[in-house]
Amino acid sequence: MARRYRDPWAKKSKKGMKSLGTMAKVGGALGYAAYNSIKSTNAQTRHLNQATKTKNISPKGCGIIAIGFILGAIIGICAGSFMAFGIIFLGTAFVVSIMTIVSSDDNTEQTSSSTDTKEKVLINSNPKFKETIDAIKKSIMAKVCYEPINTELNALPVNLRKECFLQALLSALNEYNLMSEIPNETEKYIDALTAKMNISEDILASKSQYVDFTKSLIVQDILHGITPHRATLTRNPINFQKDEILIWPFVGVVLYEEVVRRQSVGASRGISVRVASGIYYRVGAFKGEPLVTSSLQPKYSGSLIITNKNVYFYSVQKSIRLPYGKILSFVPFEDGIGIQPDRMNAKTIYIKGLDGRFAFNVVSNIQNINN
Numbered sequence: 001m002a003r004r005y006r007d008p009w010a011k012k013s014k015k016g017m018k019s020l021g022t023m024a025k026v027g028g029a030l031g032y033a034a035y036n037s038i039k040s041t042n043a044q045t046r047h048l049n050q051a052t053k054t055k056n057i058s059p060k061g062c063g064i065i066a067i068g069f070i071l072g073a074i075i076g077i078c079a080g081s082f083m084a085f086g087i088i089f090l091g092t093a094f095v096v097s098i099m100t101i102v103s104s105d106d107n108t109e110q111t112s113s114s115t116d117t118k119e120k121v122l123i124n125s126n127p128k129f130k131e132t133i134d135a136i137k138k139s140i141m142a143k144v145c146y147e148p149i150n151t152e153l154n155a156l157p158v159n160l161r162k163e164c165f166l167q168a169l170l171s172a173l174n175e176y177n178l179m180s181e182i183p184n185e186t187e188k189y190i191d192a193l194t195a196k197m198n199i200s201e202d203i204l205a206s207k208s209q210y211v212d213f214t215k216s217l218i219v220q221d222i223l224h225g226i227t228p229h230r231a232t233l234t235r236n237p238i239n240f241q242k243d244e245i246l247i248w249p250f251v252g253v254v255l256y257e258e259v260v261r262r263q264s265v266g267a268s269r270g271i272s273v274r275v276a277s278g279i280y281y282r283v284g285a286f287k288g289e290p291l292v293t294s295s296l297q298p299k300y301s302g303s304l305i306i307t308n309k310n311v312y313f314y315s316v317q318k319s320i321r322l323p324y325g326k327i328l329s330f331v332p333f334e335d336g337i338g339i340q341p342d343r344m345n346a347k348t349i350y351i352k353g354l355d356g357r358f359a360f361n362v363v364s365n366i367q368n369i370n371n
Contacts, residue, residue, distance in 0.1 A: 136168035
């Protein structure tokens with residue numbers, strides 16, 4: 001009588017197929033939900049995620065996880081071990097998570113910049129938006145209260161209101177910067193207006209029009225004999241003296257030193273007389289003139305800090321303090337300033353990488369307050 005042998009893999013294969021079907025359903029549901037959630041994410045949600053450092057897995061990442069899920073299931077069934085499936089699937093998810101974290105910082109700037117570009121394109125392409133911006137600009141110049149400006153903004157789409165207001169504000173600041181003197185209370189009015197529009201100081205500080213507006217107010221205060229208090233340093237590397245007030249810090253400047261080179265340039269004339277084999281005697285003279293050349297060489301990178309009492313240059317390698325009473329003269333440049341110390345044989349210190357006109361206006365007039 002023939003004996004029947006039971007295949008030991010038959011039961012495992014049936015269980016494996018049943019487990020594969022269950023895992024496929026769960027994985028498919030999770031992947032579909034993840035993809036839909038990512039696809040439906042709007043611009044405001046992306047901005048919130050960027051502010052809270054939340055990382056989104058891209059659709060490509062979902063696809064890689066799905067492939068890892070399938071490969072893990074197949075290998076797990078063939079090996080007869082659920083552990084093999086878990087190792088491959090979790091390993092794939094871990095790799096995708098690392099890829100998401102690494103690439104999220106680069107995508108953050110691209111997403112925000114692309115969003116700003118879209119808003120600007122929409123505003124510039126519609127003449128109605130430009131008319132609204134011009135009307136808001138006139139209201140700002142006339143120092144109209146917030147409510148009429150808000151009424152103008154309510155006629156615009158919600159996603160464009162802040163950008164339109166910011167364009168109108170920057171256009172108004174351009175006109176203020178061209179004035180010989182900015183009217184009183186203008187600064188308080190603009191601060192109150194930007195606070196009601198929820199425009200942060202970081203956004204304003206990144207705009208050149210607002211920075212130039214602040215510089216104009218600083219120079220105007222100094223000319224009127226008022227010590228300005230508009231600049232701050234989160235980490236001040238300088239130990240200020242008593243009653244010393246920061247006027248303006250220039251970060252990322254370069255200190256240059258003048259290097260002088262001297263050499264003699266000339267020629268000789270005369271004849272050579274043969275005295276013996278291989279020996280000649282030269283009869284003549286040499287006439288030369290000294291040639292002096294000078295050039296500026298970068299020496300240190302650091303910060304130029306202007307206060308009401310001193311001018312500081314700070315760097316890791318070298319720091320300098322120059323009281324106004326020990327400075328002989330200032331030399332203005334478009335992109336820098338030269339400082340001549342009042343010492344015997346002292347070389348002029350050249351600092352580049354800053355607004356030379358503003359720096360010269362400050363340091364050349366600050367002594368009117370000190371005196």
